[in-house]
Amino acid sequence: MIHTALARPALIAAAVSLSAALAATGVAADDGLGDYRDRFEPLPHLPPIPAHNSLTEEKVELGNMLFFEPRISSSGVISCATCHNPALGWSDRIPRATGHDGQIGERNTPTVLNSGFLGAQFWDGREPDLEGQALGPIQADIEMAMDLDAALERLEEFELYQEKFAEAFPGDDNPINKDNLAQALASFQRTLNTPNSPFDRYLRGDMNAINDQEKRGMQAFVDTGCIACHSGPALTDSNFWAIQVPGSTDVGRFDVTGDEADMYKFRTPTLRNVGVTYPYMNNGATETLEEAVAIMGREMLNRELEGEMIADITAFLHTLTGKMPEFQVPALP
Amino acid sequence: MIHTALARPALIAAAVSLSAALAATGVAADDGLGDYRDRFEPLPHLPPIPAHNSLTEEKVELGNMLFFEPRISSSGVISCATCHNPALGWSDRIPRATGHDGQIGERNTPTVLNSGFLGAQFWDGREPDLEGQALGPIQADIEMAMDLDAALERLEEFELYQEKFAEAFPGDDNPINKDNLAQALASFQRTLNTPNSPFDRYLRGDMNAINDQEKRGMQAFVDTGCIACHSGPALTDSNFWAIQVPGSTDVGRFDVTGDEADMYKFRTPTLRNVGVTYPYMNNGATETLEEAVAIMGREMLNRELEGEMIADITAFLHTLTGKMPEFQVPALP
Known part of the structure; x- marks a missing residue:
């Protein structure tokens, strides 16, 4: 739908x-x-847009910000765009993903290009959709190594994020939450098609x-x-x-x-x-x-x-x- | 001049x-x-353009590429733009620079914005100009941690860099060298003014x-x-x-x-x-x-x-x- x-x-x-x-x-x-x-x-x-996460300009803009936001990593320098680098085909062009403290994972970074067309996310398909995928690397010890609540608290500190989350999710009393973080990131990624x-x-x-x-x-x-x-x-x-x-x-x-x-x-x-x-x-x-x-x-x-x-x-x-x-x-x- | x-x-x-x-x-x-x-x-x-490094479109374009190039770091994921992040005022908005393997340096990352106007580079002024500055973070153990010859060899592997260096430095037989790497990066940075x-x-x-x-x-x-x-x-x-x-x-x-x-x-x-x-x-x-x-x-x-x-x-x-x-x-x- x-x-x-x-x-x-x-x-x-x-x-x-x-x-x-x-x-x-x-x-x-x-x-x-x-x-x-x-x-x-x-x-x-x-790609197909799920009924529970309509694609809006506001979500895409917010997701675009969050995708490049390194302060939702525990080091403060790793963002989604570090491994999914737009200069490198939205991937990293190294054998295996390198994240927090230089730790090297077991798998090659998949490109996010056209990832909205995939029926399962990650090499092992452990998430069915981009909403499920989005929060994984933020929390993974060898990637962004960030506690999700800490990430949300960090975002909450910024008035601009308070505004942008409120604009993207106008029905929510506390729009800076993990579901909306996932929805915004997924929405942005659904626009990255070729x-x-x-x-x-x-x-x-x-x-x-x-x-x-x-x-x-x-x-x-x-x-x-x-x-x-x-x-x-x-x-x-x-x-x-x-x-x-x-x-x-x-x-x-x-x-x-x-x-x-x-x-x-x-x-x-x-x-x-x-x-x-x-x-x-x-x-x-x-x-x-x-x-x-x-x-x-x-x-x-x-x-x-x-x-x-x-x-x-x-x-x-x-x-x-x-x-x-x-x-x-x-x-x- | x-x-x-x-x-x-x-x-x-x-x-x-x-x-x-x-x-x-x-x-x-x-x-x-x-x-x-x-x-x-x-x-x-x-800013003032030094006589030994005229500002050309070709150098700026090449410098722009190199500034975003993580493969001149030993991890393959850290570029100049990691700490001098255009989304964050061309700096990193964390207290002290965080580089190779998550090592944290002693000093706050200075913005590269308008850095061509500075009469001395780095907090301690150890380099007089952007050409001198450019090669420092690539080699610093706690930043990009890359041997300079290895960085040049890596660039040499790519035909596109062979072309772009040749276009930017048409007089040189072996244009992929450390002086030209520095000149291209300095040229790009001289365009980052506000x-x-x-x-x-x-x-x-x-x-x-x-x-x-x-x-x-x-x-x-x-x-x-x-x-x-x-x-x-x-x-x-x-x-x-x-x-x-x-x-x-x-x-x-x-x-x-x-x-x-x-x-x-x-x-x-x-x-x-x-x-x-x-x-x-x-x-x-x-x-x-x-x-x-x-x-x-x-x-x-x-x-x-x-x-x-x-x-x-x-x-x-x-x-x-x-x-x-x-x-x-x-x-x-």
Whole structure:
């Protein structure tokens, strides 16, 4: 269900680009790959918005502030944007997340780009949605290491946050609370999408938006079976699959469910913007996309992919990089 | 000597605001405080540019990238912008700088805003200019903790940096070197200025740009002698003065010169944007501007300032907050 009261320049600009893309439909001759294209979905401009957290300009603005707010970490210098760095594809481009006191976690930081399209959050899917996700890293000992009540008290100290929370959650007597913190952060993150990648333009009918090698890569992606798990608008089924990539001893979803059947299972990662969100895999041990494709062939498809096919698939994956979303570096209080 | 080939939208916008401010000159009746105004200087739009590092668009763009580049830290997550955070007045708003592995330094992070106007860099003035300053925090064990050669090697890995350094330093065979790293960072920082604060507009003739209390604060600032050290366009003489603020055992400039006469001496800090660069003093132990003004009266002017005068001076100091400068969140490679 879509509840949105959002009207921002970024979204208007996105809508204009969409019109332009649609206008291009049918100009070039069809390339005969319609059966392949039909297996994919272009990325919408917004993910599904949950009924309990309507998307408003006020929440997005507040969430934008909070995303860049280091004082909700116990050191006072780590914010969401430290690991989900907009300069680095909204991720960190290091193997494993590095947080409070330089502690290094077990897993690679997932990008927040298009994360509203995921049906489960975190590598192990331990939260179903962005509201659930938002409060995790703030409290995690190896990330922001902050007691949630202390974070809320810190925000309460600032008149500007009192105003912005009241504006974003007008019905609440005490709007600075953990649910609203989560809702604001989730709302901001739902605006961090990258539609109109070359591949989206291709799916919408611009036959020249991707080149011949990239089209061969798309075909190989379908024919070899990558698409079995990497499906839907974000190229993930949001489901869990067992894999032990080189160097990983991480038990994955087993940690969440305690069910032996979930041992070593991880949520299929989105492939949107995969070209700019290296390194790869749950342990971030894989530096290049070519290597990642080869490993996935070996581990998930039980097949040694040839060099040329790897190059083609990699070229295709680069067409999934969209324009980075608009946001503000906020003036914090 | 001014060498500049810079023509950026930000500077053009600034020039337009300047024209608007000048157009306002003489509209309001003079307030009779010309003798006070004559003791001050409005902030120019650019600081002095050294002859050996002309300011070019290419250097500024590269410096902007490097300023946000965490991979020149040994953890891979700390950049210049971590402590000099544009969301926090280009400083960090915590008492003392917190860097590599959460180590906490001895001193409060100075803002980089208008730092090109300072005649000496760092609290202890150990570097004369921004070129000298730039490489310090990268190598400091408690800040970015990076070997400089390792930082240069890391940059060398990226084609985009190879291109950008070559464009910024077209005469060099091996442009990715420490001098150019310093020059690019210094060039970017020289664009981070905040002219056209309310007080600048007042100095340029807009008699209503600051209110009566702020004008009383300006007068008290002159009459009590604050202006003896806080003089010139950045409200600092860039000179060194002995002070031991509450809680500080820091020997200051003595560490640099070994000269007993420099014991406990610190460079006069700029007062530009002091309203948004709390907390205060070399140890960051002073939370409010009112307290800071009282401490300075006591320690430097040997005088217990009255509450009303403290309020007036504080109000005046808030008129020194200018519009935050334009910059890009870069798309890093």
